[in-house]
Amino acid sequence: MYIALQYHSITNFFIMRNTLNIKIQKNLSSKLHEFNLDTAEFGKTPTDHMFVAEYHQKNWSNFRVEPFQPLQISPFNLSLHYGQTVFEGMKAYRMQDGNISVFRVKKHWERFNKSLKRMAMAEIPFEVFQEGLHTYLMIDEAWVPSAEDSSLYLRPFMIAYEDRVRVKVAEHFLFMIVGSPAKQYYSKPLNLYVETHYSRAASGGTGTAKCGGNYGGAFYPTALAIQNGFDQVLWTDASTHQFVEESGTMNVMFVIDGKLVTPALTDSILDGVTRDSIITLAKDMGITIEERKISVEELEKFFQENKVQEAFGAGTAAIVAPIGSITIHDRKYQLPPYSENALMFLIKEQLNNIRTGKSEDKYGWNDVIQIGNRVNP
Numbered sequence: 001m002y003i004a005l006q007y008h009s010i011t012n013f014f015i016m017r018n019t020l021n022i023k024i025q026k027n028l029s030s031k032l033h034e035f036n037l038d039t040a041e042f043g044k045t046p047t048d049h050m051f052v053a054e055y056h057q058k059n060w061s062n063f064r065v066e067p068f069q070p071l072q073i074s075p076f077n078l079s080l081h082y083g084q085t086v087f088e089g090m091k092a093y094r095m096q097d098g099n100i101s102v103f104r105v106k107k108h109w110e111r112f113n114k115s116l117k118r119m120a121m122a123e124i125p126f127e128v129f130q131e132g133l134h135t136y137l138m139i140d141e142a143w144v145p146s147a148e149d150s151s152l153y154l155r156p157f158m159i160a161y162e163d164r165v166r167v168k169v170a171e172h173f174l175f176m177i178v179g180s181p182a183k184q185y186y187s188k189p190l191n192l193y194v195e196t197h198y199s200r201a202a203s204g205g206t207g208t209a210k211c212g213g214n215y216g217g218a219f220y221p222t223a224l225a226i227q228n229g230f231d232q233v234l235w236t237d238a239s240t241h242q243f244v245e246e247s248g249t250m251n252v253m254f255v256i257d258g259k260l261v262t263p264a265l266t267d268s269i270l271d272g273v274t275r276d277s278i279i280t281l282a283k284d285m286g287i288t289i290e291e292r293k294i295s296v297e298e299l300e301k302f303f304q305e306n307k308v309q310e311a312f313g314a315g316t317a318a319i320v321a322p323i324g325s326i327t328i329h330d331r332k333y334q335l336p337p338y339s340e341n342a343l344m345f346l347i348k349e350q351l352n353n354i355r356t357g358k359s360e361d362k363y364g365w366n367d368v369i370q371i372g373n374r375v376n377p
């Protein structure tokens, strides 16, 4: 079913698919003019609207886009007590033709459902995820920045939405999509501390799920590292602390002797969409990829032999975040200064070119929303 959706003023309409019968309530006091989209601080400013869906009696329903507003939550809400919360982080880009592309929606949706399953939460059908996203973006499309390196950060998430102060699996859930304009995330090279005491995730745990608890548990060790002058910790595996895993909200990658080396995925490492995209593009460039266990000892040896040419984090927020130094116990290994021809920056540029339509999207990564579908009746 297609509807003409009233938008912004009575003269602007979008033609869009609305198979879910999404109800739309427009925000009559847009905050858009109060912000400079191209310099907005990451994750601080919500757009005018949000998408909401509810899960009751094993069914998703009550789909709506409504003004961004606080939720009404009972202090008995299960998610506040037992941590049934899962989220995704994605980005929408302004393409050079004015349309909007959202990067790898299907892969994010797949990971979202994997996380939900691990957390015993209701999975979400692709139609709800995608159509909710499209409807929200059509309505708040003016919030997608156009400056280089800027984007609209998208946060689909789900929480248990049931009131009971008893340890139980929730039966009712709330799924929402909110967004916030984002400029570049990290700017200066990061100083990392290899963490060999605390752990982010253990085998058999929830490390591959993007659930709130993983992040809450990481705050304290990260705060200690920051107190000691570092920016982030580089996590190691929980059972031996011998193997490098990931860092903050990023997978970690190294260029060693011309090869792109990154820890192989395990059940304690998040399967990053950026990681996967970088590996795909690096393979296209003819670069040898090694996805394998990397021990701290081996990394230290590579540093001592001056073989580590680049180290960087890979994630949706930062895309690539250069690493300036890695400290193993009390030994600080400095990375060489990066030129603009560093592999990480070349790949980042390729990613940006694909997302903005400057290069061919040969892997079909862009979910394009045709803003040109807007018509004046």
Ligand SMILES: Cc1ncc(COP(=O)(O)O)c(C=O)c1O
Binding pocket: 089, 246, 247, 248, 249, 250, 251, 270, 271, 272, 273, 274, 275, 314, 315, 316, 317
């Ligand atoms: C723990 C963790 N690792 C890695 C990543 C990178 O994943 P992606 O590239 O899908 O953003 C993220 C961010 O989502 C994360 O939170």
